[in-house]
Amino acid sequence: MFISKLSRLGAQAFKGLSKAPLTIRPKRSFFPIVQKDYLEPASCKLFSTTAIGNSQENEESRKISVTFFDKDGEQEIKVPVGMSMLEAAHENDIELEGACEGSLACSTCHVIVMDVEQYNKLEDPTDEENDMLDLAFGLTETSRLGCQVIAKPELDGLRLALPAATRNFAVDGYKPKPH
Numbered sequence: 001m002f003i004s005k006l007s008r009l010g011a012q013a014f015k016g017l018s019k020a021p022l023t024i025r026p027k028r029s030f031f032p033i034v035q036k037d038y039l040e041p042a043s044c045k046l047f048s049t050t051a052i053g054n055s056q057e058n059e060e061s062r063k064i065s066v067t068f069f070d071k072d073g074e075q076e077i078k079v080p081v082g083m084s085m086l087e088a089a090h091e092n093d094i095e096l097e098g099a100c101e102g103s104l105a106c107s108t109c110h111v112i113v114m115d116v117e118q119y120n121k122l123e124d125p126t127d128e129e130n131d132m133l134d135l136a137f138g139l140t141e142t143s144r145l146g147c148q149v150i151a152k153p154e155l156d157g158l159r160l161a162l163p164a165a166t167r168n169f170a171v172d173g174y175k176p177k178p179h
Helices: 002-019 055-061 085-091 114-123 126-131
Strands: 033-035 038-040 063-070 072-081 111-112 142-145 158-161
Touching: 055 072, 063 085, 072 085, 114 126
Parallel strands: 063 158
Antiparallel strands: 033 038, 063 072, 111 142, 111 158
């Protein structure tokens, strides 16, 4: 009942707006105006928060070094600050599964932080992450889910080991039957 009253009120407001005359302002606005195939500058000055200088140097300073260890050896990569280790592994063709695509619904992106000092710099795992870690193969004291480990400057030099196997309960070709 409340929704129907609300929709009638909205319809009445829309009718009232459609009867109002359309006014066009010939003066400059705060936004650029397209005239004669070029943009006319706006009346206010625009600014950028992007630093001016060597952008490649800035890019490198916002990346950390992470080394992944697996059965084939080790691979060192540069990871942008703010990116999860799952995303970084996928971008660099490292075999870290991530069946749930980082939605914290599986344990297939399980990684083992090799240095206790680095592990202690991570935020504490949430209850949801701990629940998923309980299902992980080869769980250790320094285990984390790769989707929950986010790159930050103090983690530069992070070393992660990939377990020998994962537990994926929805394997390829499996089709659940409806209840």
